[in-house]
Amino acid sequence: MAEKRDYYEVLGLNKNATEAEIKAAYRKMAKKYHPDLNPDDPEAEAKFKEVNEANDVLSDPEKKARYDQFGHAGVDPSYGAGAGGYGGYGGFGGFSADGGIDLGDIFDSIFGGGGARTRANPNAPRKGSDIAINLDISFMEACKGVSHDVEINRAETCDSCHGSGAKAGTSPKTCPDCHGSGYVRVTQRTMLGSMSSQRPCTRCGGKGSIIDEPCPSCGGNGRVQKRKKVTLNVPAGIDDGQILTVRGEGNAGANGGAKGDLNVRITVRKDPLFERRGFDIWVELPITYTQAALGAEVTVPTIDGNVTYRIPEGTQPGDVLRLRGKGVQRLQRDGRGDMMVRVIIEVPKRLNKQQRELLQKLDEQMNEKNFEKKESFADKLKKFGEEFKKNIGM
Ligand SMILES: [Zn+2]
Numbered sequence: 032m033a034e035k036r037d038y039y040e041v042l043g044l045n046k047n048a049t050e051a052e053i054k055a056a057y058r059k060m061a062k063k064y065h066p067d068l069n070p071d072d073p074e075a076e077a078k079f080k081e082v083n084e085a086n087d088v089l090s091d092p093e094k095k096a097r098y099d100q101f102g103h104a105g106v107d108p109s110y111g112a113g114a115g116g117y118g119g120y121g122g123f124g125g126f127s128a129d130g131g132i133d134l135g136d137i138f139d140s141i142f143g144g145g146g147a148r149t150r151a152n153p154n155a156p157r158k159g160s161d162i163a164i165n166l167d168i169s170f171m172e173a174c175k176g177v178s179h180d181v182e183i184n185r186a187e188t189c190d191s192c193h194g195s196g197a198k199a200g201t202s203p204k205t206c207p208d209c210h211g212s213g214y215v216r217v218t219q220r221t222m223l224g225s226m227s228s229q230r231p232c233t234r235c236g237g238k239g240s241i242i243d244e245p246c247p248s249c250g251g252n253g254r255v256q257k258r259k260k261v262t263l264n265v266p267a268g269i270d271d272g273q274i275l276t277v278r279g280e281g282n283a284g285a286n287g288g289a290k291g292d293l294n295v296r297i298t299v300r301k302d303p304l305f306e307r308r309g310f311d312i313w314v315e316l317p318i319t320y321t322q323a324a325l326g327a328e329v330t331v332p333t334i335d336g337n338v339t340y341r342i343p344e345g346t347q348p349g350d351v352l353r354l355r356g357k358g359v360q361r362l363q364r365d366g367r368g369d370m371m372v373r374v375i376i377e378v379p380k381r382l383n384k385q386q387r388e389l390l391q392k393l394d395e396q397m398n399e400k401n402f403e404k405k406e407s408f409a410d411k412l413k414k415f416g417e418e419f420k421k422n423i424g425m
């Protein structure tokens with residue numbers, strides 16, 4: 032059964048054509064292929080019929096709607112699967128003259144043509160697969176970048192046969208059964224008639240080629256498993272859970288295809304001192320309440336070593352000091368994050384008699400004016416008490 036052309040295509044229109052455009056196109060085409068103007072021209076006659084048929088459907092709103100939804104099957108019950116509504120499956124029209132169903136044709140129409148027939152050429156170059164590994168590094172290595180050697184098992188092109196799989200001095204030959212395609216067409220008799228389908232060629236195992244004398248090094252595979260050392264250059268700024276891709280360090284490809292990649296999943300070990308958030312580094316700095324009250328010079332650890340920092344007078348618990356540009360190198364970019372120092376104020380424990388007396392004396396010297404938050408809190412507390420009394424009617 033000849034493939035029916037799309038009606039819009041017949042009239043040289045696109046699917047959004049308006050009624051007026053359809054009318055105009057039909058007039059033009061009908062005139063062009065009219066038998067009176069093309070005497071004894073069977074091709075023009077066929078076109079003229081086709082144009083009229085297209086116009087019959089597209090000029091009738093109801094038929095046009097069905098055609099738009101279901102294709103030819105929607106307007107011609109004798110076409111394909113009938114008005115079942117499987118728009119593009121018109122290819123079921125393959126229930127044709129000889130009663131044979133060509134599965135290839137069905138796939139072609141389902142997959143918009145070419146589907147089952149254009150199988151991948153088994154001899155085409157194929158890229159090798161990727162390899163995934165894990166790598167543990169320290170916090171500092173992640174901040175500064177590091178070079179690590181790892182050993183991996185991977186498929187390498189066989190040196191003896193250069194990947195052909197055939198013994199030195201011989202070469203693979205094209206499979207005579209499938210002529211190199213790797214697939215053979217099989218026809219079966221069924222109740223519906225003969226059915227033809229494709230299946231992998233058993234003679235060559237779908238490879239399309241046959242090796243008479245396999246290479247002894249790789250057993251005809253063309254690739255061998257080898258243990259290889261790879262140097263990983265981990266860039267400064269990499270973070271926990273990120274994947275470092277090293278191009279071309281994966282498995283060898285087949286038929287001269289490119290090598291796969293090596294994907295390295297990075298795990299950054301926790302640091303006892305530092306915690307990373309993005310490109311900033313956080314550290315907790317314990318100071319005494321005296322240092323907090325009077326201000327003090329303290330030592331702050333950074334990934335560049337210790338630095339001296341002046342804490343201002345009256346520093347409060349939880350205050351955060353920011354050391355600009357002392358954080359982590361931004362990954363593959365200029366600049367660094369910041370170092371964030373959270374102040375922890377420690378209250379002394381286990382005081383002796385003398386320390387206790389001194390502290391008490393100090394406390395007697397102070398009043399609420401020395402404690403901003405305490406003062407405002409006392410204020411709020413007083414107001415709350417008054418409101419509370421009023422509410423419960425005391
Ligand atoms: Zn080999």
Ligand SMILES: [Zn+2]
Nearest residue numbers: 206209232235
């Ligand atoms: Zn074959």
